[in-house]
Amino acid sequence: MIKNLFTTKPNIRSLKLYVSIGLIFLFFSFLDVFLNSLFDINLTFFFSDFISFFLPLTLGYIGFYSIRIEQTGNIFLDTINKKINSTSFNSVLTLLSFFAIIKYSPPLLSWLVFDANISGSTKEDCTGDGACWVFIKVWFKRFMYGMYPNAEQWRINTAFLILFTSIGSVYFVPEKYKNYLISFSILGFPLIAFLLIYFLISGGSFGLEWVETGAWGGLSLTFIVSFFALIFCFPIGIFLALGRRSSLPVIKYSSIGFIEFWRGVPLITVLFMSAVMFPMFLPDGTYMDKLVRAIIAITLFESAYMAEVVRGGLQALPRGQYDAAKSLGLGYWRMNLLIILPQALKLVIPGIANTFLALIKDTPLIFVVGLLEIAGMIGLAKTNPKWLGMATEGYVFAGAVFWVICFSLSRYSQNLEKKLSTER
């Protein structure tokens, strides 16, 4: 039996022997890495550095080699072999991945959680080695609401609560009113959002104190900018997409020119344009709020991308749809509004969601016109003399916030994509 061990491949006849040898090798391989990473103990100090460095990999490789036996009947063993140990190359990749996880997760976790400081209210309260989440705690309201007065922040909360409730309530609309949903979401939402932002967040009437847009900021500004840019760039994008497919040369080429121009320049130069060039183009003495200018710039920029998304939907529709609509005697507008667009837009909902995602990720750039959303507020907070050296915590926090938003949105759009693709 021992002789077989060295001459033949691991096989099912001496399963127990091979598996126990393999597990012992694997155990020592992982133990070595684990102790080294957590307690800084080198089990193999008596070897030279070079051997000691590669020993866990060699041990693990032998271990995985010994347990690579096909169809043992043991579900656990078979799953391991199939998923992470199918070839020698795969076993090496598995080992390297595990070693990297074991090596790098303890310091990361201890910085993020175990050694982190959360109690207190000044920088001096951060005595541990880990992250200083006190910084986030103290500045949290600024990161969310910018310089919006503390006493008035309920207005932002209420506005967003109403907005999200009305979006959420779409799911509970009874079946027979579903037909009105699209017109509601194209006309109703923008109106609600505009009224909320104009009267509730901006204020100035109904006894609410007026808050200038320069004080707006933080995450709420990210939402305001991206939401407004989305609802404006959507209709413009549809018109541009129709224009690009028009048979009239002037309309076609001016649409192409518009789309390709905005797609060819970076957003930051567009914002530069809105900051320094735009005031020159307006009649002397007119003043335009910088938030409005930023929203116009982002809208122009994103509408070109939206147009390309919508065009994808228009192109995907079979020609028969156009012919059928024409044969019913519908004109250009009725054909597009009643037959073509409802189908084309449904096709590109995932694309629209992706454009929105890109839009949200682009909003931090509004620092160019002097507006501070969450990344900008962190830049402001980290240069505060009392809170120097807190850049890492700030950007990790902002990154986490954006990640949660963007990841859930992208998952939602993927689900939508799956759902819609099966329906057709």
Added chain:
Amino acid sequence: MFFKKNKSYLSQIITILLIVSIFGFFTFNAQVNMDNRGIDFGFSFLSQEASFDIQFSLIEYSGSDSYFRAYLVGLLNTLLVSVIGIFFCTIIGVIVGIARLSPNYIVEKIATFWVEFFRNIPLLLQLFFWYYAALRALPLPIDAINFNDISYLSVKGWYVPEFIWTNSSIFYSSIIAGVVSIFFIYRFAKKQREDAGKQIPALSLSLLAIITLPSIAFLVGGVSLSFDYPVLTQMSKTIYNFKGGVSIPPELMALALALSLYTSTFIAENVRAGIMGVGKGQKEAAASIGLTTSQVLKLVVLPQALRIIIPPTTNQYLNLTKNSSLAAAIAYPDLVLVFAGTAMMQTGRAIEIVSITMLTYLTISLLISGLMNWYNKKVAIKEK
């Protein structure tokens, strides 16, 4: 019919009138505004003395040079970081994209995590993280991270040896000659394959060409290469810094890191989609006519996968180039910072400078998308 024709003319005329009146309105206002402020429109300022310094430049530049030269410095810096970013994002993207298709569960999950992690955080935040958090945590020059006494990584930047060539022009021309001969080898091999049915080992021949020609330049042409290593020197009592070598500033490192990590996720998705897009039947059919595994990959899978991968990937390269304008946020002297930032502050010529900047990016975009369209036409499946 007549009415319809007129109607279509009418709508086009209205469109033209609308566009002309919008442009006219803007031009008129701009004229009035500039008259009021005593500025005149023109590009003559480009030849004036710029009189500001740029921290990092690929070509000789000093404050006494013209604004046009400053523009060139900015443009070259933009192109430099774009090329570095494209290089690394392609390598990382291809590895991660293949890893996402790995049969190994853990490798696949790590690759998925990579994509979902870097894709869903705004690029600007990643840039800030690398610049303000990660690279600021590097040691001071005196305790710099030492790579075999050849290069040093510190908070002031990454110091690498400088290449000092003698007779560099001969070396460069030998490389160009190598590339040209590879082109001819491939053309010859293709002709032989199509006309005479002979297989010529084009890959080994071209490797030979690219290695032999520069080596001849070294041996015969009098080309030699030496290195100027960075050395830690004491500047004053407490300040140490490196002298010699080439310093890669932290701004460039942060920008290249952020751009290549962010864009690599998109390229990984393209690579994955491309490989998945080649049907299983294709591989099986290729194997059944007796091609070896490497031949299947080289002749059947890759040409088809590349056809799917390359157009969206070129788009990502374009995005990367445009995103490199975020450099302005961390003060890397790219086109936007140097020209649309500093130069505009000094001259106050908003319209001219922003237009030039936008047109530059537009030209790059149109050039690249033009090239892509040409390539697409070339590789498109020729249907009968």
